[in-house]
Amino acid sequence: MYTVQPIDTSTLGDRSYLVHDGTTALVVDPQRDIDRVLEAAREAGVRIGHVFETHIHNDYVTGGHALAQETGAAYHVNAEDPVDFERMPVSDGEIVDVSPVLAVRAIATPGHTHTHLSYELRADGRPVGVFTGGSLLFGSTGRPDLLGPEHTDTLVRAQYRSAHRLAGEIPEDAEIFPTHGFGSFCSSTQAEGVSSTIAHEKRVNPVLTSSEADFVADLLAGLDAYPAYYAHMAPANLAGPGAPDLTPPEPADPAELRSRIEAGEWVVDLRSRTAFAAGHLPGSLSFGLDGSFATYLGWIIPWGTPLTLLGETPEQIEEAQRELARIGIDRSAGGATGTPEEWTGGRPPGVLPTASFGDLVEARTEGRDEGMVVLDVRRDLEWSESHLLGAVHIPLHQLLRRMDEVPPGRVWVHCGSGYRATAAASLLAANGRDVVAVNDEFANAAQAGAVLESAAA
The missing domain is CATH 3.40.250.10 (Rhodanese-like domain)
Structure with a gap:
């Protein structure tokens, strides 16, 4: 018997995994706050003996190094990764015996990174699952462009071959356990579902149902921006980050x-x-x-x-x-x-005016807000699909450096639901602009009477 317990980090769109046989456990791709993993192991009554990294992560700081130090577990990282800490180097084809019941086989699956590994899980000698990290995801794959444009073409083609290797070597009834794909920007497209098998992916995943040429073209055409902080994650992970300090910050009056x-x-x-x-x-x-x-x-x-x-x-x-x-x-x-x-300190708080798309359309139609500026802070792909006629487009992540491109006048800022619009409005207000935050779903814009167009129009 064995248990695979996902540990979700929904805010980043990732999963870590605690796997055990009732006595000994392994962990795959732990997040930085390892107290969650330690608590899960305590509740299960198991000892963590091994920690595995599928790759040097780009979207979060790993907890693998700190977890291995805390528990005394063997820390398995690809032998080709130039890390600055002691680890158990692991290579393609190597089998690690975790317990009398559980074993793990490393499988080279480049694509998300050059040195990406997947790990086949064996229970009593039989392959039962595979931890795919940023390789084969639910209905998708990990994106291949995070290491820079000079690597993207090589990696996207490697991703295709890696997915087909997994589909060819892993039994069809084996479950797949990806790290990314639950809202993470490491996923090339948004993954679907909460569980899957190799057989299911063979039926639905574009990487396994398309030709290599079609897969490459479609994936690259669908890539959008990813968070700027990703640039800092790999260097931190190569250095072997410690556990975080979560003590309360100093009070500020x-x-x-x-x-x-x-x-x-x-x-x-x-x-x-x-x-x-x-x-x-x-x-x-x-x-x-x-x-x-x-x-x-x-x-x-x-x-x-x-x-x-x-x-x-x-x-x-x-x-x-x-x-x-x-x-x-x-x-x-x-x-x-x-x-x-x-x-x-007793001074009047600031107030941010808010509105719906209906309010925006009404203000435009009646001319109540002369010189109004409609600012769309969604990402490029969202804008390309559909946007308000006459809107100015500056994605939220570019707004700070492009403040001088926002035309003069009262700025009505919107996004897809209101979260990014409010963040953008607060940035604009802090820079002295008169703003209105559209706290509404973009799906309501057409119904409210807004005129929409696409980038191709």
């Missing part, structure tokens, strides 16, 4: 908060966008924990900028620190909990 904003530091409001709009510390920025907080904050913030966190409760601050530690932002400069009135 109203005077300190104001001085940090005036110094150009980032003071981030973790509350929902509706709470931020109703009242906030002027100059603070809205990145609520109810959205893709770490992804967008890590994408946009100039790396190394001091960061102060504002939350209603200490638990919100704690959650934010955990999210940020996963992408290598280890310590906040400070934090404050409470209400906007407490953060302003």
